[in-house]
Amino acid sequence: MKLIHKNFLYTAIVTGILTVLVLGYFIFMLPSLYVDYMSNENYGSIVKQHRSYLEDGSYKNVAIKNPSCMTIDIPFSEDSFVITGKTFQATITPATDDMRELLLEIKSYVKANINSFMAEEQSTDMEAFMAELEEKALEWKDDFIKQAAFLDDLPFTLKTQSDSSYYQHYWDESAKIHYFSEGTLFIEAGVKDGENQYTNYVGLTFNSDRIVISYLPTMTPKMNEITPIVVHSLPMLISVIILFALVVSCLYSKGIVDPIIRLVKHTEAVKRSGIIANASLPVKGKDEIARLVQTLNELYEELDDNYQALENKNNELKEKNKRQEVFLRSSSHQLKTPIAAALLLVDGMINQIGKYQDVGTYLPEVKKQLLSMRKMVEDILYLSRREESITLEAINLSALVAGQLPYYQIALAEGKYNLVTDFSENSYVRADSGLLLAILDNLISNAIVHSKAGAVITISTKPNQLEIYNSNAHIDEDLMPNIFEPFVSGNGKGHGLGLYIVAYYANILGAMVKLGNVKDGVLAKVVFEPAPKQPAADE
Known part of the structure; x- marks a missing residue:
C-alpha cells in the first residue's frame, strides 16, 4: 500500500473515532451540561435580582430574565409593604382593621421564626417547619381572600373557592437552601407535574x-x-467533520508525500546516472523530511568524497604500476650489462684466453661488476619495501643534514671538494625520516660523483626547503626532460637510480623536486610541506 493511501486510511479511522466521540458528547453529555448550565444561570439571576433590589430598591441596574419575578419588601415598623416587579412597583397599605391584623400576624410569625430558619446549623426540624409554614400560608391566603370578598369598594362581586388538594397533582418536591451571607439565604424549590418540572427561587x-x-x-x-x-443537527455536523477531515487529510498527505516522492525520484535519477557530484537537494523547512534531505545530501557528499579518494587512489596505483613496469623493464635491461661483462670475464679466465689469463688483474673487475649489480638490487628492494611503512612527522631539516655530513668526509676529502653549509633555524618539514635520509643521501652523493675535483658543494636549508649546489658541473640539455627517469646517467659514473629515487620519494612525501643548470654549476631544490607545529623541545 502506498504511503498516501495509508495516510488516507489512518485519517479515515481517526475521523471515524473522532466522529463517534463528538456524537457521543452531543447526544449524552451536552443535554446534561445544558441543564446544569441553565440551573446555575437561574440561580445567578435570583442572586443578582435580590442584591440589586437591596442596593437600589428597584431592578433598574440588573437584567431580569423572567418578567414574572418580583420582590416583596415588608418593613416591621409600617403597616404597608412594597411589591416590585420588572415593570412596576406598588406600595400596598391595608384599608381595614382585619387586613392590618392579618399583616401584623404575618410579621409577628416571621419575626418569631426567622432566626432559627436563617441559622446554617438549624436545631429545628426543617421538614416540620416547612410544613407548618405551608399551612400558615394557606390560612393567610384564605383569610386575605375572604376579607377581600367583603370589601365594599370593589366594582364587582368576588366569590372564591379554595382547593387544598392541589398537591395531588404534583410530586417529587425538592428544596435546597443556599446560605449566601449573614442574614441572606436563597431557597431553590422544585416540583413536577405530569408534563413539566418547575423550580422557584x-x-x-x-x-x-x-x-x-x-x-x-x-x-x-x-x-x-x-x-x-x-439530533437534527447531526447530519450537518457529521458532514462538516468528514469534509474538514478530508480536506486536512489531502493537504497533510500532499505536504508529507510530495517531498518524499520528489526525494525518491531524485534518488532514482542519481542511481541511473551514477553521478553523485552536485546531487544535493535544496533543504526546505526544519521538519523530519528536511532533516532526511539534509542527511541524504551529507551522504551524497561523503560518497562523492570517498569516490574521489578511491579514484585518486586508483590513479595512483595505475601510475605506480606503470612506473614499476617501466622500472622492472629498465632494471632487467640494465642488469644485463654487468651480468654479461662478468660472465665474459669469468669465461675468459676459466678458458685462459689471451689477457684474461691474468686472473689477478681481471678478477677484481668481476667483483666490481658484481658489486654494481648488488647495489642496483639493493636499491630496487629498498624502493619496494620502504614505501610500505611511512610515518609523517615534524623533522628539523637543518639538524638532520648536519648529522649526516660526517659520513661524507672521506669522499669529500678524496675529491678535494670544498663544502659550504647555510642552515636556517626555522627549517621544520613534514616528512618521513627514512625517506628524507634517502633523498638527502642521493642528492649529496650525486653532487660528489658528478662534480670535478676541487668543486664547491653548498648545502642550504630554508623554511620548508633544501638546496644543494655543486660548481663546475653541467647537465646535458638532452637529458633534462628524462632526468628523473630510472637508469638515466650522463657520464656513466652511476647506474642512474639516484635522481629517480629522489623524485619517487619526494612524490610520496608530497614534496616538489627541481634540478637544473645555473651559473657555473647545477642546483637541486626540494620543497617540502610545512610542519603544522614545531616540537616544544626544539622551540
Whole structure:
C-alpha cells in the first residue's frame, strides 16, 4: 500500500473515532451540561435580582430574565409593604382593621421564626417547619381572600373557592437552601407535574427593621428539550467533520508525500546516472523530511568524497604500476650489462684466453661488476619495501643534514671538494625520516660523483626547503626532460637510480623536486610541506 493511501486510511479511522466521540458528547453529555448550565444561570439571576433590589430598591441596574419575578419588601415598623416587579412597583397599605391584623400576624410569625430558619446549623426540624409554614400560608391566603370578598369598594362581586388538594397533582418536591451571607439565604424549590418540572427561587433577607423576599419562577430545563435539536443537527455536523477531515487529510498527505516522492525520484535519477557530484537537494523547512534531505545530501557528499579518494587512489596505483613496469623493464635491461661483462670475464679466465689469463688483474673487475649489480638490487628492494611503512612527522631539516655530513668526509676529502653549509633555524618539514635520509643521501652523493675535483658543494636549508649546489658541473640539455627517469646517467659514473629515487620519494612525501643548470654549476631544490607545529623541545 502506498504511503498516501495509508495516510488516507489512518485519517479515515481517526475521523471515524473522532466522529463517534463528538456524537457521543452531543447526544449524552451536552443535554446534561445544558441543564446544569441553565440551573446555575437561574440561580445567578435570583442572586443578582435580590442584591440589586437591596442596593437600589428597584431592578433598574440588573437584567431580569423572567418578567414574572418580583420582590416583596415588608418593613416591621409600617403597616404597608412594597411589591416590585420588572415593570412596576406598588406600595400596598391595608384599608381595614382585619387586613392590618392579618399583616401584623404575618410579621409577628416571621419575626418569631426567622432566626432559627436563617441559622446554617438549624436545631429545628426543617421538614416540620416547612410544613407548618405551608399551612400558615394557606390560612393567610384564605383569610386575605375572604376579607377581600367583603370589601365594599370593589366594582364587582368576588366569590372564591379554595382547593387544598392541589398537591395531588404534583410530586417529587425538592428544596435546597443556599446560605449566601449573614442574614441572606436563597431557597431553590422544585416540583413536577405530569408534563413539566418547575423550580422557584426565593431570596430572603432579614434584619432588625424589615424582611425582603425576592421571587423568580422558572421552568426547569429538561435534557429531552435539547436532544431533538442535537439530533437534527447531526447530519450537518457529521458532514462538516468528514469534509474538514478530508480536506486536512489531502493537504497533510500532499505536504508529507510530495517531498518524499520528489526525494525518491531524485534518488532514482542519481542511481541511473551514477553521478553523485552536485546531487544535493535544496533543504526546505526544519521538519523530519528536511532533516532526511539534509542527511541524504551529507551522504551524497561523503560518497562523492570517498569516490574521489578511491579514484585518486586508483590513479595512483595505475601510475605506480606503470612506473614499476617501466622500472622492472629498465632494471632487467640494465642488469644485463654487468651480468654479461662478468660472465665474459669469468669465461675468459676459466678458458685462459689471451689477457684474461691474468686472473689477478681481471678478477677484481668481476667483483666490481658484481658489486654494481648488488647495489642496483639493493636499491630496487629498498624502493619496494620502504614505501610500505611511512610515518609523517615534524623533522628539523637543518639538524638532520648536519648529522649526516660526517659520513661524507672521506669522499669529500678524496675529491678535494670544498663544502659550504647555510642552515636556517626555522627549517621544520613534514616528512618521513627514512625517506628524507634517502633523498638527502642521493642528492649529496650525486653532487660528489658528478662534480670535478676541487668543486664547491653548498648545502642550504630554508623554511620548508633544501638546496644543494655543486660548481663546475653541467647537465646535458638532452637529458633534462628524462632526468628523473630510472637508469638515466650522463657520464656513466652511476647506474642512474639516484635522481629517480629522489623524485619517487619526494612524490610520496608530497614534496616538489627541481634540478637544473645555473651559473657555473647545477642546483637541486626540494620543497617540502610545512610542519603544522614545531616540537616544544626544539622551540
